Amino acid sequence: MQMYIIRSGLLYHIVPDTTTPAVAGIGTVPNGTHSVPERDLALRVVRDALEDASLELSTVDGLYMPAPRPWTPQGFFSTYLLHVLGLEVDRSLEVSTGGTSGGNAFHSAVSDIRDGTVETALVLAVERNSIVETTGPYFDYILKSFDAEFESPIGMTVPAAYAQSMQRYAYEYGIDRGDLADIVVKNRENGAANPNGLFDESPSRDDVLDARLIADPIRLFDCPAPCDGAAAILLTADDVDESSSPQIAVDGTGYHHTASHFLMSRETSITELPAVRRAANTATDRAGVSIADIDVFEPYAPFPHIEAIVTEELGLAERGRGVDACLEDHTAPDGPFPISPSGGCLGRGHPPMVTPLLNYVEAVKQLRGTASTQVPDAGRVLTTAEHGHVNGVTATVFATEV
């Protein structure tokens, strides 16, 4: 049934009551190097998520995951896994949209629960980067994501794309390149406190600025370190309450893709990331809140200037002032708008297919009060994922149920 109301002379479409999905359980392995097959990492996090949720595997009726990367030995992974698990489902999905794959898989699960297609969704991600040569084969694979005719023959890399937006950002706003290092240090310090993170220590600002060059002016610690990882999240319909863990609601989701591909944007500067703003607005609108109501931000920000620009796109800082937000400790765990208390992909290590789920897991931990760097009284968390040069973005709002 369609319902409408008229308010202030405008016609509003009333979305009928739908189920709000809740996070019933989470499971992760630490980011690092894992010498077992992806299957074993997947089965471990699935088991842990079920245990965390006090749910039986047989209640799961949907499986959602990023498509494993091309170097994963096991192909057709979701079908294989359903057989191994002895599990029948009413929906299964492998998503391949780069860094948003985990976000889109999660959002598909959320949609299916909202409309009743599925009652208990298992969202899973697993990735091993330790088995791919980061010199040749990885770069060869990445090369294909650029324009195959006009850009790939140049020899482009992902850092070479982000390096150009960093260069332009510093130029347009007179940013001190050195100040960007403070964003790295903040995230590495948060990441070092995270027992599931890749690093035990944080480099100093000078370490960041003296590190080996990757793509000028981007240096080693400005890049998220590829590693192995896995995570599983169980989503249930709100009214299904078989869980022993406190439930966390997925209150809002949003997605936006601008008409751009890596650095190829038309009207907007490469120092603006409008997809972040649009996706976040959709997610907060759906949740019935504004950015000011969010207590913790866990964005997918793979380079320090991207975190600064995300801060600006969310309206937390003026254009060109995103770095200042970090320098003035506004983004610190005890600041007015904490960004990446988990360390984010810069501080925690980066299995790109898993990173969106690790952001969700951190959201859940913040709301349960069990995060490694806990923001006191966190009630709402906004996370993002992105792909390309932030051309497409998923945004997700988590909240404690009241």
Next chain:
Amino acid sequence: MEPYTRPFWESLRDGTVLIHACESCDERFFPPSPICPHCHSTDVDWAETTGRGTLYSFTRTHATATAFDDELVIGLVELADGPKLLAPIDASYDALEIGDDVRIEAAEYDVEHDRGWLEGYPFFAARPLD
């Protein structure tokens, strides 16, 4: 069916950089496409440029795919006629600044990278203008 972009590469070989112009909204765009990305009109055609533009941003890689040199100087060029495109820069990294005048010109392609049907065609590079 012919590859839509063949005229670009044929013309580049003869020394002229072609982009696309929309007859409907008057925008210039790149890469060439039979549908205008600004207004979605199909009333589009090839347009000659001088290849001149300015350096919008740039970088230097230190590692990339197997077939390439580790150090590549790459930049975004904003053509005087409108659109931006990514290009190899035929200059040393340290000599470059954003805003530098450059020109896109044909360049011999000698990398062992499979360009498919474009094998044998030149690629292009941006060269600084004094």
